Amino acid sequence: HHPQCMAHQYRLPVHACSRQLSLMTGLPRRLIMLVKMILFAMVFSGSAVTAFVVSASLSSSNARMLSPLGMCHADHIVDLQAQHPALSPSLILSSLADSCEEMGMKTLDVYGDFNLTSEESSLRKLEANLSDTFGKEDAVFMPSGVMAQNIALLIHATEKKKLFACHHSSHLLLHEQDAYRELLKMEPIIIDTTNENAAGGLHIPAMRSHHVKSIFLSRTNAEQLSTLILELPHRELGGKLTPWPEVLQIGNMCRTHGVKYHCDGARIFEAAAGYGLNLKEIVEPFDSVYISFYKGLGGLSGAMLMGDAKFCQEARVWLRRLGGNLYTLMPYIISAHAGYHKHVIDPCMTFTEKKEKLQRIIQRLSSDPLISAYVTFDPKIPETNMVHGYMTTSIEECKTAIQEVEKVTGIRILSRIRPVEANERAKQLGYQTKFEWTMGSANGAIDDNQFLNGWRAFSHCFSQPDK
Amino acid sequence: HHPQCMAHQYRLPVHACSRQLSLMTGLPRRLIMLVKMILFAMVFSGSAVTAFVVSASLSSSNARMLSPLGMCHADHIVDLQAQHPALSPSLILSSLADSCEEMGMKTLDVYGDFNLTSEESSLRKLEANLSDTFGKEDAVFMPSGVMAQNIALLIHATEKKKLFACHHSSHLLLHEQDAYRELLKMEPIIIDTTNENAAGGLHIPAMRSHHVKSIFLSRTNAEQLSTLILELPHRELGGKLTPWPEVLQIGNMCRTHGVKYHCDGARIFEAAAGYGLNLKEIVEPFDSVYISFYKGLGGLSGAMLMGDAKFCQEARVWLRRLGGNLYTLMPYIISAHAGYHKHVIDPCMTFTEKKEKLQRIIQRLSSDPLISAYVTFDPKIPETNMVHGYMTTSIEECKTAIQEVEKVTGIRILSRIRPVEANERAKQLGYQTKFEWTMGSANGAIDDNQFLNGWRAFSHCFSQPDK
Structure with a gap:
């Protein structure tokens, strides 16, 4: 009935190592180890149970048998x-419990572990890892x-100096x-x-050096002016990047005028892949940078604020004042780790691969006459692994078609769509519905043709509404 | 070798229900269920393994055999x-994963779930439960x-109105x-x-109505003056309470002068047991109240801020501004639930029982001539389940004696002691070392005599240093 829906099904050969099984499925390693222990114990107990073990490559039907263990996917x-x-x-929590053991997190961080070293504290270790990777003197984890x-x-x-400058699409505004x-x-x-x-047209440009x-x-x-904020990439513009030479020019202007240069790096890993730079290179021009742990x-x-030692020392004082210095941040720390x-460290798909896959797919969708009649992408060629899409059909029409295609x-094809607001450029151009699309390791594992098939079926709903 | 150290040992009769075992040990219920499944599976597999099952009341030695499952206590x-x-x-995380299933938490809260009902969102359900229990119109969860x-x-x-009033020992100061x-x-x-x-003497009084x-x-x-903050109980004073009639009088004065009356209720459950009031009664006089989820x-x-509907609506706006409106608060929400x-709902030991146990023990320690020569408590009779202790011996002497007693x-007897600071009253009175002592469900399960035995052994280290 659902011939294309293999992406999230589990086939768990019981002889494979639990680390492999865990990586394949995203399921906690401890759960897999326990299932295997139970299965092995059952082997001892005679043929009736052994038969179960023999068929223990977990298809969706016997995955359901293991649902009390949390083995069944939604x-x-x-x-x-x-x-x-x-x-x-x-x-999520079982999986984080496993991560604690894999990463050797044995104690809770308490009130930021400000007086502990990175050997003594997992929180300080994460901060040290990141500041080292990004080439900044220090880093402070924040909620x-x-x-x-x-x-x-x-x-x-x-x-x-109570002014700051930013793009009109900045998160702060x-x-x-x-x-x-x-x-x-x-x-x-x-x-x-x-x-x-x-x-x-839909295109709204990123911040450029002539603006500054x-x-x-x-x-x-x-x-x-105390601070200039540059977001890399511009999220609200579908992941557009300021041309790299201009990122450097803006930095020079800031330095000349005694203005601090801050990077809104909520998607810094995505931006680095967009430029083809490493993480040290991309934040080098900035006095301070914020990165996020729950997007890519x-x-x-959780977030990390990075900069020089004095900046981070002050940041820890302000963290307390704003109420972000929690009794423990343990679940966020292990999740960030x-x-x-x-x-980043050991990815099954790099941010460059995610960007390239999205570029391939957008190119194919945009050059398909049927599909491109109903959806337009901005930017036309993704600069990172994200893009925005605009549709002329109403949000209700889209939802109906999406459900039909899924059935x-x-x-x-989409689970989060939003109406285009009255004051948006896209509205004047006749678009009614918009969405954000980011390529990650989950949808990145789906074959390119599936994207074409899905979008073609969606477009068919409008071109041949009676079928 | 350690005849008194049974409190944290596990004796897990395999026939007992997993909920009981979980309550007895504080271990996640799912782990216990899995251990039992493995043991039952082993029963099928012949006498060699059955022998293990027969002896499966978990003494510390076979608890160690189960350490890969996380069954071994520190x-x-x-x-x-x-x-x-x-x-x-x-x-902690495995246990919270169990709680998610027991409490039916199936989805993540996202950015506060502001637009969902308490049927749709676990976060909003927790807020509704608490505002209902405390008799306030609304409640907002905060980190x-x-x-x-x-x-x-x-x-x-x-x-x-940019002034607020509080006791000199307030957390804010x-x-x-x-x-x-x-x-x-x-x-x-x-x-x-x-x-x-x-x-x-050591006693420093709580806020009283004549101060206000x-x-x-x-x-x-x-x-x-915009707000008067009253902390119930005064934590830095060893859990002292403003006399209840004066709590009401202060409220009347605030109302007369158009001042908002805010309760710092970090330990509100402890305070309610101290007064013998229920939770509605204790916060009734206050316009707003904060309670905490990680103390008692x-x-x-995590914390909850409660008040009328308009107050809470504004609180959600400020929550966003201060950066506390996180993508998800899920681990804190389930932990608070x-x-x-x-x-509170189904306690193995109530806050009243904890208070009474502490009162009994402090009475016995204080009336023992040997022990009371080395430690003084403030207040002399605990008003809640917490008290502060002061010792004339130095922090190093204390640590040595504590280790000796433990060996x-x-x-x-103590794991967290601190030096008395130069500017403290206690310093002038000759005390060098201090500690906070709260009776909870863990130390509350220890027999009263153990407390006497421990403190007597500690005092012996000073009275008979050569032995």
């Missing part, structure tokens, strides 16, 4: 939009990116309840590129 | 100071108490890096009771 749908596997809270970036602004600001004003008592200089595309140059023409700005790295939550290891093919 | 020391069992990160109380101050403050000033731009009116004990009355004598105070409830971290259930008796 569904067997091919989800084209899911960059990470969707696990239940119980499975959220909102907190990390507010803290960066607070440290860089002075009594006379759109999603933080005006914390910069209400809490930090700072004001933004907004670099608005909305109307810069003379040719029309024009800011500094105002003497007030130059005197009162698939962690629970595990995500960093799985997606017939077992392929879910 | 040590078998009787820890008189530990209110909760000390579990490894891996065991930390620092954040919760800063948010309460921000909401209650207005442009003209001692442990938050002056966030009230540096971040909130507010200033405290400090009710300092340090020198109010005319009789001398004297604040309002100043017209500036009365005009600019043994959770990982489980701790609340274990210690000989298997009883660890």
Whole structure:
């Protein structure tokens, strides 16, 4: 009935090593070890049970028999939009328990472990690993990116310098309840590129060096500006990147004017793959950088703020003041460790491979006359492993078609779509529905042709509505 | 060799139900179920393995055989100071995975689940449970108490009312890096009771109604004061309580002067048992209250801020601004749920029983001439299940004696002691070492006589140093 839906099914040969099985399925290693122990114990107990063991390559039917152990996956749908596997809270926590043992995390971090070394504390070890990898003097783990970036602004600001500059699509302007004003008592200089595309169309450009140059023409700005924030990549623009030479030029301008240069690196691993740079190179121009553990790295939550030693020392004081210095951050620390290891240190698919796969697929979807009649991508060629899509059909029409395609093919082309807002450029161009699409290790494991098949079936719903 | 050290040893009769075994040991129920499945499977496989099953009441030696399953406890020391069992990160997470299944938590909360109902979201369900139990209109889960109380101050403050009042031992003054000033731009009116004990001695009184009355004598105070914070119980004073009639009187004064009355209820369950009130009664006088999940409830971290609907609506906006509205709080939510259930809804030992046990033991220690020569408690009779202790011996002398006692008796009388600071009253009285002692369900399970035996052995180290 669902011929294409093999991606999430488990076939667990009982003789394979539990580490392999764990990697194949994303299931906690301890659970797999226990299942194997039970099966081996049953081998001793006579033929009736042995028969079960013999057939113990876990198809979905006998995976269900093991559901009390948490072995059964939620569904067997091919989800084209899911960059990470969707696990239940119980499975996430079991898996993190395994990671604690694999990574030798034996004690809880307590109030940031500020006085411990990276040998004594898993939290400090994660901070040391990251600051080393990124070539910054120190790093401070924080519960959220909102907190990390507010803290960066607070440290860089002075009594006379209460302005910061950022792109009009910055997270600080759109999603933080005006914390910069209400809490930090700072004001933004907004670099608005909305109307810069003379040719029309969906494209809105990323921050460029000439924007920053024009800011500094105002003497007030130059005197009162404390921090310039550059987001790499621009998430709200579908992952666009400021051209690398201009990233460096902007850095030079900031230095000349005594302005701190901060990188919003929520998707820094994605950006590095976009530029073809390593992690040290991409953050080298910046005085401070924030990175996130729950986007590309698939962690629970959590961020790292990095910079020089004095900056990080102050960051730990502000972390306390903002209430982010928790009694323990243990679940987030082990989740960050595990995500960093799985997606950066020893990945089954690199961020470069994810970008290239998305580029291939977008190229094929965009050059298919049927599909491209119903969806347009921005940017046209993805610059990282993410892209935004726009559809002329309404959100209700899309949902109906998505469900229809899933019922017939077992392929879910989209699970998160949103209406285009009235004030968006895309609205004037006739688009009603939009979505964000990121290639990760989950949807990255799906064959390219499945993407074509799914989108073709979706487009058919509109071109041949009676069939 | 350690005749008294049975408290943490496991004797797991294989026929007992796994829920009982889980409660007895604090071990995750799923692990126990799996061990039992393996043992039962082994019964089928002949006498050699059956013999193992027959002896499967888990003494410490065969508990060690099960250590790959995480069944082995860290040590078998009787820890008189530990209110909760000390579990490894891996065991904590496995146990929380079990709780997810027991409590039916099937989905992750995402960015606070602000638009979901308590039927749809475990986070909102926890908030609804607590606001219902405490008789407040709404409740907002937050990562930390620092954040919760800063948010309460921000909401209650207005442009003209930037003062708040609190006791000199308040957490806000001692442990938050002056966030009230540096971040909130507010200033405290400090009710300092340090020198109010005319009789001398260790005792420093809690906040009383006459202190608050004297604040309002100043017209500036009365005009600019937005919030009065009362901590129940006063943690830094060893758990002392403001007399209940005065809690109500202070509330009346606040109402008269248009001042919001906020309860620092980090240990509200302890305070309620101290007064003999239920949870609705104890927070009834307050406009807002903060409670904590990682003290008496043994959770990982996390707090709840409660008040009327409008207050909580604003609190969710500030939660975002302070960076506490995380992508997911799932591990903290399930940990709070489980701790609340274990210690409040269906406790093996109530907070009243914990208080009474501590009172009994302090009475016996204080009336023992040998022991009372080396340790003094404040308050003399605990008002809740916590107390502070002061010793004239140095921290090094104490540590040596503690280790000696542990080696000989298997009883660890203290694991966390601190030096008395130069500016403390206790220093002038000749005390060098101090500690906090809270009775919980872990040390609460230890026989009263063990406490006497341990402290007597400790005192012997000083009275007969050559033995």
